[in-house]
Amino acid sequence: MSPRAAAPSLSCTVGRVRLAAPVLLASGTCGYGLELAGHVDFPALGGVVLKSLTQEPRAGNPMPRVAECSQGMLNAIGLANVGVEAFCREKWPKVKALPCAVLANVAGASQAEYVAVARRLDRLDGLAGLELNVSCPNVSHGGMEFGREPRVLERLVAAVRKATKRPLWVKLTPNVADIAPLARAAEAAGADAITVINTLRGLRMDLKQQRPVLGNVTGGLSGPAIMPVALFHVYRAAGAVKIPVVGCGGIETAEDALEFILAGASAVQVGTATFRRPRAAELIAAGLRRQLQARGLRSLKPLIGAGRI
């Protein structure tokens, strides 16, 4: 019934990053990519965002680090990572061979740390871009997260922007009264795209132990439970900026992804869904292709933000 158009293409450029499909694996849910070899068909994806890197290696938080919830989970991993130097030397030679776009994710406790990590990553050959995780507590600013104050965020992004010419995505936190000023701050400071959202703060109690389940007490909520909240923030952020929005939060199916696209996302990231179904992201890409076919569209472009009123 649908018009038989030329085979639709999912390839696109988002925030200056070329992607074979607008579907990426989200930071912290795909390790350094390598762990998923054999479980994931990388060329079917747009790309992967590696787990957050800090200047020094970090052991991470005490156990338990994860808690199961209704259609979601809490995590308080504590940015466990090998440190940017070890990553660049030991991991990158293998990671760079992944047959899809690879973005590194940058975290830090101070602006100087973000800049140092970004500068080191800037030297990596083949890195598709950087994503800033601004949900870390800002030690030189009283522990308040970088991503909560537009001025603090703008300064941070501007500083990192100076340290690298690579595509720079800024990943925003939903734990704010309004995401719009933060989206605008990232844009004003030169971000190429914003990723919306990181996890929601949450907590579970262990009834037997009579204490919080997580060793870290609180953690970040992800999974389908947060999807309507993520869609809200995408809708709002996409209305506030001109740079592309990368939607993230609870996406499990192509239909979920399409909701984000209609709300204004140019691409999506898939996080927790990979745990439940390692091939979730590539199935989403395949499903988006079918959706285009069914609608007689040759690219996703006409659908981006098409649901906004």
Added chain:
Amino acid sequence: MSPRAAAPSLSCTVGRVRLAAPVLLASGTCGYGLELAGHVDFPALGGVVLKSLTQEPRAGNPMPRVAECSQGMLNAIGLANVGVEAFCREKWPKVKALPCAVLANVAGASQAEYVAVARRLDRLDGLAGLELNVSCPNVSHGGMEFGREPRVLERLVAAVRKATKRPLWVKLTPNVADIAPLARAAEAAGADAITVINTLRGLRMDLKQQRPVLGNVTGGLSGPAIMPVALFHVYRAAGAVKIPVVGCGGIETAEDALEFILAGASAVQVGTATFRRPRAAELIAAGLRRQLQARGLRSLKPLIGAGRI
């Protein structure tokens, strides 16, 4: 095996309201209470919080007003209600006969409206208390919700406090960067208890219509999906104030309720669960009684906040 203590009692006084059990039906999910006759065993509950009342009758938002989500739902009812005067004259004579504590919930677009509604309700014989819904856009403050700015909130609560001597609960919104200053503002202004939390902002897209599902575009997310977020805010708020915290958000079972109690809640409200299982709240009360029995406790008191570290 458990010590055979005297039969445990669930009766308690929370924020100056006497409750037969620390379980109430949440505002907006039990109508004026009367609708649930035959579906709910009121004496088995602590009480009901009636749907938000405003000064004038309100028709509410355009359709659709609700959207189904993973383990949750969005609503954008738009504070549809008969208006405080019609409520007092026509509904109250019947509502007051409900065999459990009845709290009225107050909403408004201006401080003057809140005060006027509270003053009218203050005259009702038998009303157990008032709960302020501060998630309404403050028209005289640029549309920003009353519940987002500690100073605005403190002024509002203080003004209502002057208008009524009845027990006054303030229901906080989770859509803030930090709930603690708002909890403290409510306490400082004389609130007897705080209810934590109202719904999270969310949105769903209708793929067929290519527009937001809700007529109002955005809505509030409730149900099990938000429980870890609600627990986080309860944990944080309970650490910030001395007045009791009434936990709310996604509670479906006695075990869920117990998590809130361990996190610091003195009582809980049950909202969306009533839609899925009309007797949910009374089953929760019964389950709590069994939990006390199993632990050989005579009241919930030793468990309130027992999971905090």
Added chain:
Amino acid sequence: MNCRVLRVRRAGSYARLWLEAPDIARRARPGQFVMVRPRGADAPFWRRPFSLCSADGRRSVELLIKAVGPGSRLLAASRPGDLLDVTGPLGTGFSLDVTGPVLLVGGGFGIAPLRFLAECLRRRRIPCEVFLGGRCREDLLLQSELKLAAAGVACTTEDGSFGRRGRVTLLLAERLAGSRKPARIAAAGPEAMLAVVADLAEKHGVAAEVSLETVMACGLGVCNGCVRRVNGQYQRVCADGPVFDAAAVDWSQA
């Protein structure tokens, strides 16, 4: 309430379920519905509304379920012995205080409440005629039951596979154009069909009642989520309806 599935009969994408529900069976009136969920099913999140298709007054009620999505599919796949979580009877019913002949106009699973209505009318010796429409033969259900209860049953299918080809409102229009004026019309089915019924009823000056459908979060009248403009006001389909006077309904959103 937990209700046991007593019997299941499937036909295409439809299933007839008999549930053990004495309390509902005793109180049920035609046009009322129940909210249902398979026990222990976590998804879909809400229960689903289904009209009572018959009630024996003592022990059991019958539902007619068309599998259109996850919730109805799960329910249509129920097996005898399964437990369903059921609340009801809910909502208002069709008027029974009528004398002359009543025309029952049903589309698809809309026939469910009308079958119950037809049986109640027969018990009161009030004659009725049934007009039944569907996309194809598969959609025309309960014909033998209807024939026993009604003075006549006329059918249409859009593909012409059974009865007249076309929409069921075609038959209604012809019937209303005839000489014997009915006392009332009762209709249930797709929104577009109901709007045409309302229109025809008004033209011919016949009172009509329609059973509306909306998405329902609670079904209990407490959430205010299922409203529809009726008489210029938002009314709750679950508690103020689902049966409304066709002339009072705002059909502009249809």
Added chain:
Amino acid sequence: MNCRVLRVRRAGSYARLWLEAPDIARRARPGQFVMVRPRGADAPFWRRPFSLCSADGRRSVELLIKAVGPGSRLLAASRPGDLLDVTGPLGTGFSLDVTGPVLLVGGGFGIAPLRFLAECLRRRRIPCEVFLGGRCREDLLLQSELKLAAAGVACTTEDGSFGRRGRVTLLLAERLAGSRKPARIAAAGPEAMLAVVADLAEKHGVAAEVSLETVMACGLGVCNGCVRRVNGQYQRVCADGPVFDAAAVDWSQA
């Protein structure tokens, strides 16, 4: 991957499931596990880890599942023909490069990976002795299979309903106190048992490998949620284990 359930055998709260999984069957080594979820089940949210209890090298693998909570109950209730979503084989396995006799110490469902290990050792003609403990007789599973593969099977139950009364580590202590020193110990079971095994192994200077358990969100090594202190560092139980050198594990949290 979708795997069909070929056969189910239930005993008390345990179920043995044979799954059609040629790819896993070919690659599996004892000590490895799979992540499993019933197809279409929305809850529990995560998949659940289960050790491979045997693999025929060509077509099928076997799981031994104890129903302890919602996930394991759902899986234990599987019926032949059901589809399960299965990923594996995952994790490291027990060492097979060993000569002398290996002592296998299992508690409860910990016997699952040890049974697979016993069969692999037999194929390599490496002798092994099995020590099996449980709370009661019901917990002592796979005895006939173990007897075929091992030089001996000795049992304990805490209630004395079968074998020696007491803990299985009692038997291990006696065996280690004897003269024939084993080449290695392999253990799987409750954390408290593993800690005692590690202690005994160290005292007697015998190398020991243990299979650890934690809650697992991904099972793939990507979330870093399942860590345990090993050699003073956080290691992922799912990817760096679940089999670790007992002497390297920090038992202080046990």
